[in-house]
Amino acid sequence: MAKANDSSDFVGAARALRELLQSGPRHRQALALLAESYYRLHLVHPAVEFFLKSIDFLDQPRDSVIYLRLGELMLRQKNYEEAHKFYRKSLEYAITSEGWLGVAVSLYRLGNLRGALEAAMASNEQDKDRGETWGYLALCLLSTDRVGEADLCTRFLIKNLRKNSRGGLAALGGATTEKTVRKIDPDVLLADCVEIKYIDWGGGLLVEVADTYLCKKGHYGAQTAKDLAEMALHECPENAAAHKVLSQALEWQGQSEAALGELLSVMRYVVENFKDAFRQKRKCFYDLFYDVEEQHEVVHEEEKRFAEQKLAVQAKLSEAYDQCRNLFPLLSSSEPIQEAARMHKKYLEELSRLSVSSLEPGALTERELESDL
Numbered sequence: 001m002a003k004a005n006d007s008s009d010f011v012g013a014a015r016a017l018r019e020l021l022q023s024g025p026r027h028r029q030a031l032a033l034l035a036e037s038y039y040r041l042h043l044v045h046p047a048v049e050f051f052l053k054s055i056d057f058l059d060q061p062r063d064s065v066i067y068l069r070l071g072e073l074m075l076r077q078k079n080y081e082e083a084h085k086f087y088r089k090s091l092e093y094a095i096t097s098e099g100w101l102g103v104a105v106s107l108y109r110l111g112n113l114r115g116a117l118e119a120a121m122a123s124n125e126q127d128k129d130r131g132e133t134w135g136y137l138a139l140c141l142l143s144t145d146r147v148g149e150a151d152l153c154t155r156f157l158i159k160n161l162r163k164n165s166r167g168g169l170a171a172l173g174g175a176t177t178e179k180t181v182r183k184i185d186p187d188v189l190l191a192d193c194v195e196i197k198y199i200d201w202g203g204g205l206l207v208e209v210a211d212t213y214l215c216k217k218g219h220y221g222a223q224t225a226k227d228l229a230e231m232a233l234h235e236c237p238e239n240a241a242a243h244k245v246l247s248q249a250l251e252w253q254g255q256s257e258a259a260l261g262e263l264l265s266v267m268r269y270v271v272e273n274f275k276d277a278f279r280q281k282r283k284c285f286y287d288l289f290y291d292v293e294e295q296h297e298v299v300h301e302e303e304k305r306f307a308e309q310k311l312a313v314q315a316k317l318s319e320a321y322d323q324c325r326n327l328f329p330l331l332s333s334s335e336p337i338q339e340a341a342r343m344h345k346k347y348l349e350e351l352s353r354l355s356v357s358s359l360e361p362g363a364l365t366e367r368e369l370e371s372d373l
Contacts, residue, residue: 007040007041007284010037010040010041011037011041011284011287011288013033013037014034014037014038014041014288015288017030017033017034017037018034021034028054028057031050031053031054031057032050032051032054032063032066034050035047035048035049035050035051035053035054035066035069036069038050039051039069039073041284041288042281043281043284043285044073044076044077047069047073048070048073048074048077051066051069051070051073052070054066063093064090064091064092064093064094064096064099065090067086067087067089067090067093067099068086068087068090068096068098068099068102070082070086071083071084071086071087071090071099071102071106072102072168072169072172074086075102075105075106075109075169075172076172078109080106080109080110081106081110083102083105083106083109084102084103084106084107084110086102087099087100087102087103087106088103090102091103095126096126097123097124097126097127097130097133098123098130098169099123100119100120100122100123100126101119101120101123101130101132101133101136101169102169103115103119103122103123104116104117104119104120104122104123104133104136104140105136105169105172105173107119108136108139108140108143113140113143113144116136116140117137117140117141117144120133120136120137120140121137124137129160130160131156131157131159131160131161131170132161132168132169132170132205134153134154134156134157134160134161135153135154135157135161135170135205135206135208135209136205137150137153138150138153138154138157138209138212139208139209139212141153142209142212142213142216143212143216145216147216147217151224154209154213154224154228157205157206157209158227158228158231161205161206169205170204170205170206171204171205172204172205173202173203173204173205173207173208174200174201174202174203174204174205174207174208174211174241175201175202175203175207175208175210175211175241175244175245176198176199176200176201176211177198177199177201177319178196178197178198179196179197179198179199179319199312199315199316199319200312201240201241201244201316202241203232203239203240203241203242203244203245204232204239204241204242206228206229206231206232206235206242207228207229207232207239207241207242207245209228210224210225210226210228210229210232210242210245210246210249211225211245213225213228214245214248214249214252218252219252219253222249222250222252222253223249223253225245225246225248225249226246226249226250226253228245229242229243229245229246229249230242230246233246238269238272238273239269240265240266240269240270240273240316243262243263243265243266243269244262244263244266244320244323246262247259247260247262247263247266247323248323250262251327256327256330256331257331257332257336259327260324260327260331260336260340261336263320263321263323263324263327263340264324264339264340264343266316266320267317267320267321267340267343267344267347268343268347270313270316270317270320270347271313271317271347271350271351274309274310274313274351274354275354275359278306278309278359279359279361281302282302282356282359282360282361283361285302286361303356306356310351310354313351314348314351317344317347317348317351320344321340321341321344324337324340324344325340
């Protein structure tokens with residue numbers, strides 16, 4: 001993730017490039033550079049828009065980086081077919097480990113495990129020190145019950161991911177919870193319909209491999225899952241998904257009180273991370289577009305997503321508290337039970353009070369409001 005001073009540099013670059021494009025809207029290099037600035041600022045939709053424009057204005061651009069960027073951005077949008085297309089296109093201009101890895105990730109998300117494994121192996125042939133490739137090899141092998149080979153790949157993941165950036169494809173993916181919801185059909189007596197919902201926790205590649213070990217191996221995968229989750233938390237202590245997976249691993253190992261402690265961290269960080277991420281993005285939009293009339297359309301799209309993201313956070317809070325309640329019979333003291341109930345109520349109330357305006361740049365935080373009162 002970019003540091004604060006780097007972020008301001010990209011904001012300044014984006015503003016200068018946008019001014020340049022006002023006088024020359026078909027300036028080829030400026031289009032690609034503006035797209036790259038948005039990409040570095042984690043603004044997915046504007047980055048996609050200007051990368052696509054740069055392709056339209058370039059006669060068969062030979063720089064594979066544009067297609068690699070578009071592939072990653074499509075993965076972030078969960079548009080896996082388009083991601084696969086762009087990564088394949090990048091390979092027409094340069095055979096790279098990153099290009100093959102992008103193909104592998106796209107196919108893995110599409111459920112093509114054989115194709116994903118072949119592409120990940122091709123990526124590995126290009127660069128055996130790329131930790132992300134070892135991670136996706138492990139995921140493919142775990143998904144096809146080749147556990148021994150997956151264990152070997154996981155060891156190389158742990159060894160090599162330390163050498164690489166935590167951004168890019170290593171930051172994608174994560175834990176996912178499948179939840180079955182039964183709904184009564186009012187048009188059919190004595191019948192109900194079953195709907196499967198997914199809660200996307202994110203958390204990155206380490207968390208996803210850890211979560212997959214628990215799903216595939218249960219108790220026998222708990223130690224590996226614990227090691228991977230702790231590695232993710234060493235890099236980012238606020239990683240709520242890593243705390244969640246670590247809690248599950250500890251529960252498998254019979255460490256109920258420690259598992260509950262991790263779930264309390266989950267409830268805290270899902271709300272804090274949501275607020276921090278939205279505040280940062282709003283500030284970034286303000287710094288970029290405060291004097292531009294077209295800002296309203298971009299900001300409006302973000303406001304629409306706010307309600308969806310808030311519901312997702314509420315679902316995560318509920319899941320974490322449900323897991324706490326499952327641990328209650330295993331605890332020797334009632335104090336942790338009371339603390340879990342108190343925290344769940346506190347964060348639900350805090351979440352219900354959140355609005356777009358409360359997270360605007362310059363708005364007072366909850367702590368500041370409480371101190372004023």
